[in-house]
Amino acid sequence: MENFNVYAVRLLPKGEYIAPGHRACQGCAEVLAVRLVGKALGRNTVIACATGCMEIISSPLPTTSWRVPWIHVAFENAAAVASGVEAGLKVLMRKGRIPKKKINVLAMAGDGGTSDIGLQALSGALERGHNMIYVCYDNEAYMNTGIQRSSSTPFGAATTTSPAGKVKPGQVTWKKNMPEIAVAHNIPYVATACPSYPFDLMEKVKKAAEVEGPAYIHILSVCPTGWRLAPDLAIRAGRLAVETGIFPLYEVENGKYSLSVEIPKRRPVEDYLKIQGRFRHLTPDLIQKIQEHVDKKYNNLLAKVRFSEEMS
Amino acid sequence: MPKRVGMEVSIAASEAVRLANVDAIAAYPITPQTHIVEHLSEFVANGELDAEFIPVESEHSAMSVCCGTSAAGARTFTCTSSQGLALMSEIVFIASAMQLPIVMILANRSLSGPLSIWNDHTDVMLVRDCGWIQCFGENGQEIFDLTLCAFKIAEDHRVILPFIVNMDGFILSHVIEPVELLDQETVDKFLPVYKPVYRLDPDNPVTMGAFAMPDLYTETKKAQDERLKASKPVIEEIWKEFGDLTGRYYSPIETYKAEGAKTLFVTMGGFSETASTAVDMMREEGEPVGLCKIRLWRPFPFEDFWKAVKGVDTLIVIDRATSYGGPGGPVASELRSALYTWEDAPKVVDFIAGLAGRDVAPGDYKKMYQRAQQRIASGDIAGYEIYGVRE
Ligand SMILES: Cc1ncc(C[n+]2csc(CCOP(=O)(O)OP(=O)(O)O)c2C)c(N)n1
Ligand code: SF4
Ligand SMILES: [Mg+2]
Numbered sequence: 001m002e003n004f005n006v007y008a009v010r011l012l013p014k015g016e017y018i019a020p021g022h023r024a025c026q027g028c029a030e031v032l033a034v035r036l037v038g039k040a041l042g043r044n045t046v047i048a049c050a051t052g053c054m055e056i057i058s059s060p061l062p063t064t065s066w067r068v069p070w071i072h073v074a075f076e077n078a079a080a081v082a083s084g085v086e087a088g089l090k091v092l093m094r095k096g097r098i099p100k101k102k103i104n105v106l107a108m109a110g111d112g113g114t115s116d117i118g119l120q121a122l123s124g125a126l127e128r129g130h131n132m133i134y135v136c137y138d139n140e141a142y143m144n145t146g147i148q149r150s151s152s153t154p155f156g157a158a159t160t161t162s163p164a165g166k167v168k169p170g171q172v173t174w175k176k177n178m179p180e181i182a183v184a185h186n187i188p189y190v191a192t193a194c195p196s197y198p199f200d201l202m203e204k205v206k207k208a209a210e211v212e213g214p215a216y217i218h219i220l221s222v223c224p225t226g227w228r229l230a231p232d233l234a235i236r237a238g239r240l241a242v243e244t245g246i247f248p249l250y251e252v253e254n255g256k257y258s259l260s261v262e263i264p265k266r267r268p269v270e271d272y273l274k275i276q277g278r279f280r281h282l283t284p285d286l287i288q289k290i291q292e293h294v295d296k297k298y299n300n301l302l303a304k305v306r307f308s309e310e311m312s
Numbered sequence: 313m314p315k316r317v318g319m320e321v322s323i324a325a326s327e328a329v330r331l332a333n334v335d336a337i338a339a340y341p342i343t344p345q346t347h348i349v350e351h352l353s354e355f356v357a358n359g360e361l362d363a364e365f366i367p368v369e370s371e372h373s374a375m376s377v378c379c380g381t382s383a384a385g386a387r388t389f390t391c392t393s394s395q396g397l398a399l400m401s402e403i404v405f406i407a408s409a410m411q412l413p414i415v416m417i418l419a420n421r422s423l424s425g426p427l428s429i430w431n432d433h434t435d436v437m438l439v440r441d442c443g444w445i446q447c448f449g450e451n452g453q454e455i456f457d458l459t460l461c462a463f464k465i466a467e468d469h470r471v472i473l474p475f476i477v478n479m480d481g482f483i484l485s486h487v488i489e490p491v492e493l494l495d496q497e498t499v500d501k502f503l504p505v506y507k508p509v510y511r512l513d514p515d516n517p518v519t520m521g522a523f524a525m526p527d528l529y530t531e532t533k534k535a536q537d538e539r540l541k542a543s544k545p546v547i548e549e550i551w552k553e554f555g556d557l558t559g560r561y562y563s564p565i566e567t568y569k570a571e572g573a574k575t576l577f578v579t580m581g582g583f584s585e586t587a588s589t590a591v592d593m594m595r596e597e598g599e600p601v602g603l604c605k606i607r608l609w610r611p612f613p614f615e616d617f618w619k620a621v622k623g624v625d626t627l628i629v630i631d632r633a634t635s636y637g638g639p640g641g642p643v644a645s646e647l648r649s650a651l652y653t654w655e656d657a658p659k660v661v662d663f664i665a666g667l668a669g670r671d672v673a674p675g676d677y678k679k680m681y682q683r684a685q686q687r688i689a690s691g692d693i694a695g696y697e698i699y700g701v702r703e
Contacts, residue, residue, distance in 0.1 A: 046512045048380060061528050064519035069512040071383050072521035073406055077376035080368065084338065084380020085512055087364040091335045091386055095362060097505070098385065103514060121376065124369030 011199070013039045022065040023057040027231025029238060030054060030137045030221035033195040034108070037135055037219075040205035041104045043068060046089070048082035050109030050118060051075035053144045053223075054137060076117035079125035079134055082107035086130045104133065104209045111138040111152035115178045126185040126214045133208045133215045136178060139223035147226040151176040154246075155293065156286055157278045159226075164281040174293065182216035183252050189215035190252040191260075196222075196238030200249060200260050207251075220247045228277020240272040245298040256308040257301070269294050316490040321452035322347035324491040325391075325417055325479065328459035330361045331499040332415075335386035335506070338366040338377035342396040343429045344481035345419040349391065371396035375403035375414075382412040383520055385511035387463065390414060393481055394421035394435045401439055407474045408443030409536060410521055413466035413506075414474040416444075417459060420581065420632075421481040422668035430669025431481040433580070433632035436609075437642045443536055445471075445543055446610040448478040448581040452489035455479050457560055460494070464503050465550050471543045472509065478609075480582035482669065494558065502557060541611050564613035565620045566605045569595055573602030575626040575684070576658075577677060580606045580643065583630060583666060590677030601681065606643070614650055621651075624658045628684050630672070631664045631696065640696045661687055662696035670700060 017038030024031035034054055038045070047070045049055050055072050058065040073081045086105040092098045107125070109118055114136040122134060141159045142148040149162035149171055158170040182190045188211040193201040201219065208215030220241055222234040229237055241247035244267045249260040269291045273279040282290075319327075326348050329337070337356070339349045355361035364381070368374045374390050382388040392400065397418060407414055423434045436446065445465065449455040455477065462475040479485055494502075510518050524532055548564070555561030568588050570576060579587045584605040594601045604620050604627070606613075621627060631641020639645050644662035651657035661684040666672040680699055687693050 044514045046384075046514065056523065059519055059522035061522045061524045061532070064522060066519050067517060069514060069517045070519050071380070071512060072523075073376060073379045073410070074403060077373065077403065080373035080376035081380040081383075083366065084336070084377035084382075085384045086380075087338075087366050087377070088336055088381035088384025088386035088388075089512075091362070091364045091381075092384065095335065098513070120369060121373050124373050127369070128366065 013042070015039060015042060017043070017045070017067045018058060019065045019067060024053070025225045025231070027224040027234040029195050029234045030139050030223060031057065033137055033201065033219045033221050036195055036198050036201050037106070037205050038068070040202035041106060041209055044102060045104040045106055046085050047071070048073070048078050048085055048105070048107045050078035050113035051144070052110040052113050053139070054108065054110070056144055075113055077121050078107040078109040078113060078118060079122040082132050082134070083125040083128060083130040086132045105131070107132060107134045109136060110143070111136060111140060111178075112142045112150045115152045115176045116150050123185065126182065126187050126216065129213050131213055133205070133217065135217045135219060137219050137221045138178070139221045139226060140175070141223075141226050143223050143226045152178065156282050156290060158281060159278070169281065169286055170278070179216070179218045179252070182218070183255070185214070186255070187214045187216060188212065188254055192218045192220070192247065192249050194220045194238045194242060194247060194249065196235045197242065197249060197261065204251065226278070228280070229275060233275055237272065237275060240267065240275070243267045244269045244272045245294050246272055248298060248301055250301065250305070256312060257304040258308065259305055266298065314492050314494060316492045318488050318490055319452070320347065320486065320488050321455055321479065321491070322485045323351055324452045324456040324489070324493070325459055326351035326355070327493055328456045329389050330355050331494060331496060332387065332460060332463045332503055333500075334361070334363050334389045336364045336366065336378070336381035336388045337390065338368050338374045338381065339390045339392065340368055340371045340374050340396060342371070342393045344421060344431070344485045345391045345393045345396070345417070347485065348417060348419070371400040372403060375400035375407065378414045379403060379407055379410065379412055382414050383410070383512050385506070385508040387467070387506040388414045389416070391417040391419065393419045394423055397435045398423060398438060401442070404439050404442045404444065406521070409532070411472045412474060413472050415459065415462045415466055415477070416474065417455070417477050417479055419479050419481045419485045428668040429481070431483055432667045432669070433478075434634070436476065436478055437633040440610070440642060443473070443540060444610065445473055445475045445540070445547065446478065447476075447608050448606065449484065450582060450584045450605065450607075452484065452487070452491045453560065454562070455484065456491055456493065457554060457558070457562065460499065460503060461550055461554050465543065465547050467506050468546050468550070469509060470546050471539070473540060473543060478581055484582045498557065502554065544608075544611050544613065547608065562607060563616065564608035565616040566607060567620050568603040568605070570602035570604065570620065572600060573624060574600040575628060575681065576602050576604045576621060576624050578604045578606065578627050578629045578643065578647065580609065580632070583632070583672065586672065586674055587630070587677060590674035593674050594678060594681065599681065612646065612650070617647070617650060618654070621658055626659045626661060626684060626688065628680055629660060629662045630666065631662055632666050634664055634667070634698070644696060659688060659693055661693050663699040664696055665699040672700070676700065
């Protein structure tokens with residue numbers, strides 16, 4: 001991953017699979033992540049997309065932004081639809097009805113479509129072992145329907161269904177650890193990524209495409225609209241999420257954890273929180289509470305990484 | 313000539329799916345559909361059917377996987393009942409809007425609550441307006457035949473719509489009946505390999521399942537409605553072709569002893585056989601009764617229905633589902649509206665009967681006939697009566 005902090009447009013594959021002219025908001029890092037995933041996978045890809053921002057911004061009849069075959073069925077079933085596509089392509093190739101070649105099957109959904117309503121279908125697909133990649137674009141709320149909380153919304157964030165009020169500080173639960181849930185399915189590849197680290201992201205997507213069996217990638221996708229953040233700060237916010245240890249970048253290959261980006265000295269979480277309107281109401285003691293939680297979680301992860309190193 | 317053999321109707325149904333050489337099956341077990349999935353997974357496990365069997369974690373995923381396999385270009389089958397259909401219903405409506413020619417056998421069962429595994433038609437009425445072609449089989453042979461035809465109709469390029477074959481739970485699914493199967497060669501000629509118009513192909517990328525703004529949604533719905541209606545002549549054509557091949561002809565509406573009848577019972581599915589026995593019995597007693605069986609439920613065969621009931625005084629509809637607080641059972645309500653603009657339309661007397669496995673014997677038809685006469689005499693034929701309630 002030698003190039004992750006080099007800005008080098010020349011190193012990016014030229015292919016674009018989501019066309020310009022889509023309707024995402026200015027500064028949307030979710031659609032940037034979609035673009036990078038497309039570049040990494042190339043044209044021999046079929047996408048099953050869940051309902052959500054990325055579906056709505058890309059497919060108003062009679063137009064489409066998609067340059068690869070793309071199917072949207074509903075909100076909670078991207079994993080099931082993708083597993084059907086994978087099984088369908090497999091059987092047709094086996095029976096000689098379509099040419100044999102490698103086609104990447106990608107399921108994509110938001111954090112709501114993954115960690116809440118789509119969790120069952122995802123678990124089923126991972127357990128059945130389909131050769132597919134599942135990407136969760138995590139913008140930490142139901143953005144498409146107007147910034148409602150999900151189980152992936154972080155503690156303290158104000159959303160329209162977890163507003164910061166006189167007695168409640170916004171979201172009162174800690175963010176669900178989706179990558180760990182994916183790991184628990186004993187699949188060959190799990191990773192976290194963020195479009196603020198584009199080369200790291202693309203390398204991971206390529207790896208996911210190469211493994212036999214299901215791969216899960218959880219992409220933190222900064223949403224300026226929902227996070228109450230200036231659009232030009234989207235990339236910065238993604239880097240701060242990593243540098244504070246709030247969203248560590250790591251891989252779990254066949255159960256072995258490794259850090260993708262080492263942060264020798266983590267920045268205080270406040271650096272990340274203070275630039276976002278959704279955390280505006282947080283008091284110093286709540287920020288301290290978040291800091292302690294992040295420290296604990298980060299150290300847990302480091303322990304897993306160390307354990308993996310010792311075991312190999 | 314193939315010979316008739318005694319077999320469980322669920323096995324006959326599975327044989328039809330095997331002979332249709334399906335490419336993909338995704339289903340989740342639920343009584344009384346289970347025997348079909350079990351047999352199909354056995355076929356796949358023994359290499360007697362080269363298909364992907366996807367053992368999903370729910371019916372919602374079963375229908376979602378079917379959308380995926382069908383969109384990839386694979387001939388796709390699923391089956392379910394009751395709660396399973398209710399759980400997958402969200403996707404059932406989408407499958408037809410996306411023109412995915414999935415074939416489903418629905419082993420009809422009541423919906424909870426109270427929980428009951430037994431047969432009636434409340435499950436299919438839940439998805440009455442789902443945009444799938446829907447037909448009812450009356451016996452094992454019909455289930456076998458209609459299932460084979462369903463694939464050919466669904467995949468016909470003039471149609472390209474999903475298809476539900478309704479099979480009454482237990483009273484059909486679990487009984488042993490004489491069924492004449494077809495050999496593979498005959499089936500292959502009748503039902504060639506599926507050739508999708510569109511499929512998810514990187515060399516020819518398409519977008520499936522785009523969303524519509526108000527300026528286009530209505531147009532998509534009109535197109536969908538017209539497509540479903542336009543499937544009727546194709547259904548008849550393919551049923552005729554099947555008849556020429558096997559000697560077994562099917563029509564959207566079928567009558568029995570309707571000639572000279574003043575009253576016709578109207579039934580759908582497995583009840584039609586008992587109803588014919590009841591008609592035989594009552595005819596012998598000199599009552600001018602006959603039977604009108606609805607085989608094709610969607611698209612509804614209006615013309616055939618009008619022809620079948622012309623000149624009749626009374627229709628006694630046996631509804632197998634309730635529309636709580638509504639104007640009648642779902643079938644009677646539809647027939648009433650189909651007849652509304654018709655001069656000299658027959659009176660429609662509606663009985664809701666045979667809910668959740670409650671037996672309706674030939675004698676019960678006679679009682680309903682007598683009760684209908686009373687209701688007509690007292691001018692009380694609006695609405696419906698739930699028949700056979702124990703006091
Ligand atoms: C069964 C069902 N429930 C609710 C909705 C409404 N809905 C559509 S998208 C969405 C939220 C999407 O959130 P997420 O998955 O996080 O994607 P995002 O829009 O944030 O990218 C909701 C609640 C729906 N379409 N279907
Ligand atoms: S609401 Fe957020 S995720 Fe959705 S398009 Fe706008 S910036 Fe992107
Ligand atoms: Mg979201």
